[in-house]
Amino acid sequence: MEDTIEKNDVGTGNVPEGMDVVGIKFRGSNKVYHFLTDEIGLRPGDAVVALTEKGIDIGHVTYTTQKVENPAGLKKLLRRATALDLIRFHENMALENVARVEAQKLADSMNLQMQFVVACYNLDRSKVTLYFMAEKRIDFREFVRELSKKLHIKVELWQIGQRDETRLFGGIGPCNKVFCCATFLNSKESVTIKDAKCQRLDINPQKITGMCGKLMCCLKYEVDTYKEALQDFPEDGETVLYSGQECKVQSVNPFARTVTVTGPEVSIVTVKIEEISRNYHGEWIPAIGSYEKMSEQKAERARISFENAELAKTRKKKKKDKPSVRPPHHGQPGDQPSQGQFQHQSHEVLDEQEHHNHPPTEQDQPESPF
Numbered sequence: 001m002e003d004t005i006e007k008n009d010v011g012t013g014n015v016p017e018g019m020d021v022v023g024i025k026f027r028g029s030n031k032v033y034h035f036l037t038d039e040i041g042l043r044p045g046d047a048v049v050a051l052t053e054k055g056i057d058i059g060h061v062t063y064t065t066q067k068v069e070n071p072a073g074l075k076k077l078l079r080r081a082t083a084l085d086l087i088r089f090h091e092n093m094a095l096e097n098v099a100r101v102e103a104q105k106l107a108d109s110m111n112l113q114m115q116f117v118v119a120c121y122n123l124d125r126s127k128v129t130l131y132f133m134a135e136k137r138i139d140f141r142e143f144v145r146e147l148s149k150k151l152h153i154k155v156e157l158w159q160i161g162q163r164d165e166t167r168l169f170g171g172i173g174p175c176n177k178v179f180c181c182a183t184f185l186n187s188k189e190s191v192t193i194k195d196a197k198c199q200r201l202d203i204n205p206q207k208i209t210g211m212c213g214k215l216m217c218c219l220k221y222e223v224d225t226y227k228e229a230l231q232d233f234p235e236d237g238e239t240v241l242y243s244g245q246e247c248k249v250q251s252v253n254p255f256a257r258t259v260t261v262t263g264p265e266v267s268i269v270t271v272k273i274e275e276i277s278r279n280y281h282g283e284w285i286p287a288i289g290s291y292e293k294m295s296e297q298k299a300e301r302a303r304i305s306f307e308n309a310e311l312a313k314t315r316k317k318k319k320k321d322k323p324s325v326r327p328p329h330h331g332q333p334g335d336q337p338s339q340g341q342f343q344h345q346s347h348e349v350l351d352e353q354e355h356h357n358h359p360p361t362e363q364d365q366p367e368s369p370f
Contacts, residue, residue: 019365021074024050024059028120028168031186034063047081054129054156057121058089085123092121101153106147117165131168134159149345163188166212173210180217191215195223198230200251229254230292234278241284242266243278255338259287279320 023032024044035050042048046061058081081089096119107114115133121204122128140157148155160168163181168184196208196219210216234240240247240261243281259276262268277284280293335353 001117020064020106022060022064022076024048025062026050026052026057026059030167030182030184033059033079034074036074039077039080047086049078049085049123051075051078055126058085058123088123088125092123092125095125096121096128098131101313102150103130103132103147106150107132108144110143110145110146112140114138114140114143117160125153127156129156130156131158131160131164133161133165162212163214166210171211172217175218179211185217189216189217189220191219195219197227198223225229226254232287232289233273234259234276234287239279240287241279241329242271242275260278276305 019036019038019267020042021034022037024035025032033050033052035048035071037048042061042064044061044063047058048061049056050059070336074351099119100116103119104114104116107116113134113136115129117129119130144155144157150154166266168179171179173179191214193203193215196203196215199219199222200207202220208215208219209301230252234249235256236249236251238249239257242261242263243266245263245266247261247266250260250262250268252259257273258270258333260268260270260274261276273287276287278287278290280290280296285293
């Protein structure tokens with residue numbers, strides 16, 4: 001068994017003659033890694049053994065004879081997976097369930113708020129990687145030492161989020177297809193509520209939220225198309241000029257190229273974007289072709305707003321750091337003045353300040369000896 005797990009030489013350099021570049025996917029990841037191979041007859045779906053950063057592992061061929069820009073740093077596949085490799089792979093899957101259960105028991109005994117999702121053994125059983133979820137960061141150094149002694153193997157822990165959990169387990173979405181994150185999505189691009197508003201979607205949490213409790217990844221697919229289509233369109237609530245009258249924008253339809261407006265002398269009407277003018281520094285310009293100018297104006301407003309906010313913060317900080325003058329306390333040591341005493345003393349201080357700040361009157365002037 002051990003002879004089938006030995007490490008072969010890892011080749012680097014340009015793609016030599018007679019070798020192909022293949023794309024390999026490993027369990028728990030949608031990312032495709034490129035390797036060199038001299039195996040003849042590899043097809044998509046075939047199991048292969050490769051040396052990765054986490055050790056020796058089994059992957060499956062995604063595509064073959066793929067051209068890459070920089071083949072110089074590619075590693076060579078160790079071999080096609082044999083029957084012994086596949087047997088050990090299935091044995092490891094049984095051990096992974098045991099490792100996950102033992103890790104959860106140990107975490108509960110040590111009062112660590114950790115929920116273990118899945119465990120993954122390397123093919124040569126040199127290391128086990130456990131993925132867990134937690135509400136906050138946890139110091140698990142002592143936990144790793146105890147678990148390593150218990151399992152007699154090197155242990156590596158990775159904290160994941162709700163999206164990662166859904167990606168690892170998979171499932172069926174509301175579109176009746178397998179989750180995008182579990183099939184082809186490689187990057188973890190953030191999705192915001194602005195993406196849904198840009199596409200004029202109904203902001204209903206039940207419709208735009210995925211199984212992971214976060215916004216659905218597919219909301220990001222058409223955002224760039226909508227942004228490009230909405231470049232010359234006014235925003236909702238913006239004041240525009242239509243038929244010589246100032247109107248408010250109610251809604252827009254970028255694909256029908258229409259704008260719905262209303263005004264004091266205009267009922268709700270839907271017109272073409274070509275009939276609308278926008279306000280640019282007090283001058284009405286056609287909406288078509290106004291994207292660059294309006295972007296500059298919007299950026300200028302954002303800059304002014306940011307500067308005003310920073311100025312307000314500076315003033316607030318100076319006011320907070322300014323030392324407050326506390327009125328003197330005339331009493332016995334250790335006595336606390338009452339609220340009335342503070343008020344009475346503060347009035348005296350104010351009267352004294354007013355007396356020093358105002359110029360002396362004729363009554364205050366000393367009598368002249370002449």
